[in-house]
Amino acid sequence: MITAQYTNVDNSMILATIDGVSMSVPAVVGNRYYDLLIKDDVTIDPYVAPTQTYKELRAAEYNLKTTGEQFGMQYDDAKNSTTTWVDWQTEIKARITE
Numbered sequence: 001m002i003t004a005q006y007t008n009v010d011n012s013m014i015l016a017t018i019d020g021v022s023m024s025v026p027a028v029v030g031n032r033y034y035d036l037l038i039k040d041d042v043t044i045d046p047y048v049a050p051t052q053t054y055k056e057l058r059a060a061e062y063n064l065k066t067t068g069e070q071f072g073m074q075y076d077d078a079k080n081s082t083t084t085w086v087d088w089q090t091e092i093k094a095r096i097t098e
Helices: 032-039 054-062 067-080 084-095
Strands: 002-006 013-018 021-026
Touching (some): 002 032
């Protein structure tokens, strides 16, 4: 049995399992494994982008502000008795849940 799936957005590489052996196959005519997939009329499944975890999504949001900017927000909050930094963190955690 042969299975195959594109492994990148531009469909230039295929992860194929041929006779129980997994291999990366360039999607190039002339490559013997690619030619085998085409000759045997194997359906090559589309690329599926990996999903990001909530931790990765939150980290991306937190990194929109530098560490210095966040420390500045915390300092201003302490000095002015405000909750700007906590509100910002709470908004992110409410929007991107576990």
